[in-house]
Amino acid sequence: MEKHFTLPYEGGLIETDLPAGILHNYEKIWTDIYPESRQASIAVADLVVDAIKSCEGRLFRLGLTTGATPVTLYEELARRCRAGDVSFQQVEIFSIDEYYPASENDLQSRNHRLHTALLDQVDILPENIHIPDGTVPQKDVSDYCAAFDRQARDLDLLVIGIGEEGQVGFNEAGSNEKTRTRTVRLSYKSRKRQSRNFNHDFSSTPESAITMGIGTMLTAGRIILMAWGEDKAEAVKAVVEGEITTACPASLLQRHDHIRFFTDETAASLLTRAVAPWLVGPCDWTPKLVRKAVVWLCLTVEKPILKLTEKDYLENSLGGLLEYYGSFDKVNIDVFNDLQHTITGWPGGKPGADDRFRPVSATPFPKTVLIFSPHPDDDVISMGGTFIRLVSQGHDVHVAYQTSGNVAVHDDVVLQHMDTAFQLGMADRFAEVKALVDARIPGEPEPRALLDLKGAIRRSEARSAVRSFGLDADRNVHFLNLPFYESGGIKKNPCTQVDIDIIKDLVRSLKPDMVFMAGDLADPHGTHRVCTEAALEALDQLQEEGEAWLAGTNVWLYRGAWMEWEPGRVDMAVPLSPDEVVLKRHAIFRHLSQKDIVPFPGEDPREFWQRAEERTQNTARLYDRLGMAEYQALEVFLKLR
DSSP, rough: OOOOOOOOOOOOOOOOOOOOOHTTTOOSEEEESSSSSHHHHHHHHHHHHHHHTTTTTSEEEEEEOOOOTTTHHHHHHHHHHTSOOOTTTTEEEHHHHHHHOOTTTTTSHHHHHHHHTTGSOOOOOOOEEOOOTTTTTTHHHHHHHHHHHHHTOOEEEEEEETTTTTTBBOOEEEEEEHHHHHHHOOOHHHHHHHHGGGGGGGGGGGGEEEEEOHHHHHHHEEEEEEOSSSSGGHHHHHHHHSSOBBBBGGGGGGSSSSSEEEEEEEEESSHHHHHGGTTTTTTOOOOHHHHHHHHHHHHHHHHHHOOOOHHHHHTTTOOOHHHHHOOHHHHHHHHHHHHTTTTOOOOOTTTOOOTTSSSSOOOOOOOOEEEEESSSHHHHHHHHHHHHHHHHHOOEEEHHHHHOOOOOOHHHHHHHHHHHHHHSSSSSOHHHHHHHHHHHHHTTEEEEEHHHHHHHHHHHHHHHHHHHHOOTTTSSSOOOOGGGGGTSSSSSOOOOOHHHHHHHHHHHHOOEEEEEEEOOOOOOOOOHHHHHHHHHHHHHHHHHHTGGGGGGOEEEEEEESSSOOTTOOOEEEEOOHHHHHHHHHHHHHTGGGSSSSSOOTTTOSSHHHHHHHHHHHHHHHHHHHOOOOOOOEEEEEEOOO
């Protein structure tokens, strides 16, 4: 699947003919921003290939990282090698880290992952591969690290990704610019983060690692940093525009004279040229950018929209907006009305109403609505109140759970269900299932029989959740079980036409008037993003196949439990009453396997219902601060098409 999901263009900095000094004025590391990660990865591949080709007569010394960030880069380098565009026979590669202890045969090891992703796909000579050895005895490891460090100094080019908190390699907060290759103890927080590579089995996650130090990295002739997805946005902001601090190790690389940062638009979304492009240079003042600027100004001067003055605009670098738009009071009134018109209690359209200023048309009524949910709880977590409202207002609402979500069920939950079945007088399969659990090999795919049980648990919970607010779980609930997800582990299979065809069959059968799907913009290999791109590809293919009814179908994007659309982007805001907030909460509670012991909580220990309620209540408070009516909570959506 080659197409990649990006948000609609909504105005911004006019970069054409803008001097580089102005464009990068706020950046301490020169940053190249691309619409999506594949384009950025290809640009990095160009630089790597050119550097290799320009280094004739000696080995080219290249430092690399592993993880999700360089996946597409490595695919591109391998493709070019197969095509004969570049050879790695005169390339010497150094990997920057490895778990300790770890064998090269361990599927989770950096060694194995780098070989699988790149080294086994190119013509590099084995003797030119240098990956930290995670099997060195503890008594010898310090000497080994010192020897590795001497070899790894003065690389020609170092290409690395950064972590969510500005880590590079296993250099965590506290690492300084003098550090060399060494063993490090992984903190509890770091091990929780790394447990993603071990099927989230914390007990199987190594407690230590070997990593190249910041000081060693700074000896490289050139450095390229990479980051994709909005989950890296805060780190990118800190590394590119923040102060040098050991709390953000990658910021120490600002000291390097030949360093560039490559990001996609979502990872760069908190940089000044994205957040407030009017501070940098001239702008393309689209209606959405005008609203974004006014909201930014309100939060900067702590005033609601209708209290902004001409002085507020002029003193905060928005004179260009007034020159484009006219008087400040006209801007205020137009943006106030624009934002107010996003609010509706009728997310499917109000029958018989004048819909000129409503986000959704009054006709047809009732509408056929299709909600895509990547996992069997994203629907109620992310847009549960709107879901409930659509059902109660008489629309024909269908929900499609794109993946089984099976790997997100704890083994103990399965055993509890087996015991419950036995206590109800059904067959005693507890010992049989316990044997399946005990036979699991940490870090390897789970047995299919166990995954099937976990998938059944997720399905029963999803059916219970939607029944709680009146949806017919037999007619209106669809479990797609997309094959790409069914790897049995955290790393998923590639999304293929088989996945897309499953979605196409459902869409073709329903012919929906409204489609909702996840708008999360995290790492491009994340499940939410893959599910959304698959759904969009399915719609595109149906349109190309002549399904004329799609011309009247609108696509709306919701966000997850962590992020929310900023007011400048919002096309529809659905207010929730206190009672609806409780109904939504109770629907989330039906997903018992995800309650109390959240399998994949990330850095936030709160349960999903707590995150969801804080997110929607914060949005309501923000609308209130801007001068809108005061609501208990707001669920907001972006209209994609």
